[in-house]
Amino acid sequence: MERVGKIGALIAVLVLTGATANPSYAQDAEHGKVIFKTCAACHATDHGNRVGPGLEGIVGRKAGTVPGFDYSDAIKNSAIVWEAKILDAYLESPQEVVPGNRMPYAGLKDSTDRADLVAYLATLK
Numbered sequence: 648m649e650r651v652g653k654i655g656a657l658i659a660v661l662v663l664t665g666a667t668a669n670p671s672y673a674q675d676a677e678h679g680k681v682i683f684k685t686c687a688a689c690h691a692t693d694h695g696n697r698v699g700p701g702l703e704g705i706v707g708r709k710a711g712t713v714p715g716f717d718y719s720d721a722i723k724n725s726a727i728v729w730e731a732k733i734l735d736a737y738l739e740s741p742q743e744v745v746p747g748n749r750m751p752y753a754g755l756k757d758s759t760d761r762a763d764l765v766a767y768l769a770t771l772k
């Protein structure tokens with residue numbers, strides 16, 4: 648009887664801690680690196696230009712400034728500085744944030760995936 652009671656209490660504690668665990672996860676750059684595979688078809692992680700401009704140092708960089716990349720006027724004239732918040736919005740819906748830009752990417756709808764991706768982009772120094 649005593650033993651059953653202890654096990655019962657232990658299960659109760661496990662269930663409670665599981666139920667009250669904080670559901671907001673920290674940004675996970677490692678996971679972001681996996682998501683980046685869909686971007687890597689077009690983007691290098693250094694200054695090398697492919698279909699898209701190289702993304703080295705993208706966080707904090709002014710939009711449309713990689714030398715030798717033929718940007719759209721939409722990006723060049725956007726006056727955006729790619730901080731985390733605007734990157735998140737752009738990656739959710741590129742055409743809404745920079746209408747007329749030429750990135751052929753529909754957008755990443757999952758906000759956790761986007762946060763992880765931006766955390767990974769911040770590691771590209």
Ligand code: HEC
Binds near residue numbers: 713717
């Ligand atoms: C099919 C090719 C393609 C894919 C996939 C793609 N991009 Fe792009 N990206 C481009 C092109 C082309 C541009 C330049 C757009 C322009 O000049 O209008 C661009 C521009 C950008 C810019 C602005 C860069 C600057 O120097 O101002 C960022 C940031 C960016 N992409 C991030 C991403 C991320 C992150 C992903 C993955 C979720 C991604 N892109 C997926 C082709 C792509």
